[in-house]
Amino acid sequence: MAKELRSGYTTGACAAAGVKAAFLFMAGVDWREISLTALDGTLLTIPVKEVRETADGICAEVVKFSGDDPDITNGVSVFTTIQRRDEPGIVFRAGKGVGTVTKRGMSLPVGEPSINKGPRTLIRSVIEEMTGRPDSGAVVTISIPEGVELAKKTLNPVLGIEGGISVIGTTGVLRPMSEEAFKDSLVPQIDVALAAQEPVLVFVPGKIGEKIALSLGVPQTALIETSNFIGFMLDRAAERGAARILILGHTGKLVKMAAGVFHTHNRIADARLETLAAYAAAEGLPQDGVRAVLAANTTEDAMEIIASAGLMERVCSVIAERVHVRAERYVFGKVEVGALMVNFAGDILGADERAYGFARAYGWRLEQ
Structure with a gap:
């Protein structure tokens, strides 16, 4: 019998648990084990190692647990310091080992601590829960001292995140990523969608694509999360007799597929x-624009260069069409495949004619 893999919690969930522990400490209530509701509704129980009062506020230490995910931050300490302030709003700061954004093209502005949207949302939710006010004022500083060295094992230096690692996590739950087990766990989504007689399966690499697809009118039952395993999931869908698939994803994923790369890690x-x-x-x-694209920090940054040359629409349309061609070739023509490219904000950058045809047939909010 296959071993059931354990889930863990993200660095963002560690920080949010630390915030809650700090409030409980201030209230004189037991803080050693925190119940936290992740952004996807999962209930997490997170132990807290220590809470203490410092010159900068109340600091809580939580040790990261990654479950059976091979995560480089497993076992590291996440320190979260909270200081109340009179002005409304939450200010996030990067302590030791948490990076700062220094280049354009990331989802955060230059100068911001690399604390992603998911953790920020989770922390704001915890502060509202503990204060009973949506407009509470606080300064939240997150430190991961080991992050200084760990960052050297990530792409952060290339991406312009300096000083440490990023505080990440879409929901707060860290799902195990043992590759074969994880890939197999994705396949039942296809079976469920086909059982619901969805005419088009909509492949999305992750939560960002899922949110955008829903905003376009795609039904939840049609959505198939693929992670990086697009080719694997195309094969499994073809084996099961799927007739139509839309691949909806960020520029970075679709550009790889246009080059014939269907494992996008x-x-x-x-x-x-x-x-x-x-x-x-x-x-x-x-030529100078081509050189600038090659020297860009991220695909988002590169797309700005292409847009400034007035070529955004043409390039994105060609790439989407190429994804359609490569994907149908990948499954030997067994499935009709359309492609829709979006940015992090959810703007549609490019689509092939197959995608527009699906939209017209099934009432999705796409405009050609």
Whole structure:
């Protein structure tokens, strides 16, 4: 019998648990074990190692537990210090080992601590829960001292996140990522969607794509989360007789697929900038623009260069069409595949004619 893999909790959930522990400490209530509701509704129980009063506020230490996920932050201490303030709103600060954004193209502005949206939302929710007020004022400083060294094992230095690692987590729950087990756990989504007689399966790499798909009118039952395993999931869908698939994802994922890369983890293959540069050059981007794309920090940054040359729509449409061609070739023509490319804000950047056809047939809010 296969071992059931254990889930853990993210660095963001550790920080949120630390915030709650700090409030309980201030109230004179037991803080040693925190119940926390993750953003997807999962109830987490997180032990707290220590809470103490410092010159900068109340500081809580939580030790990261990654379950059976091979996460480099497993076992590290996450320190969260909270200081109340009279002005409304939560101010986030990066302590030792938490990076700061220094380049454009990330989901946070330059100068901001690299504390992602999920953890910020979770922490705000905890503060509202503990104070009973949506407009409470506080300064929240997150420190992960080991992050200084751990960051060297990540892409953060390349992405311009300096000083440490990022505080991440879409929901707060860390699902095990043992590859074969994780891939197999994704497949039942296909069976459920086909059983619901969904005419089009909509493949999304993660939560961002899911949110955007729902905003376009795609039914929840049609959504299939693929993570990085697009090719694997295309094969499994074809085996099960799926007739139509829409691949909906961020530029970074679709650019890889346009180059024929269907396992999209960056350690498997990463030629995003090279692919973008090639397609942009084919559409008329001057040589200095091509060099700028190749030197860009992220695909978002590269797309700004392409947009400034007036080529955004053309390049994105060509890439979406190429994804359609490569994906149908990947499954030997057994499935009709459309492609829809979006940015982090949910704007539609490009779509192939197949995607527009699906939208017209099933009432999705796409405009050509």
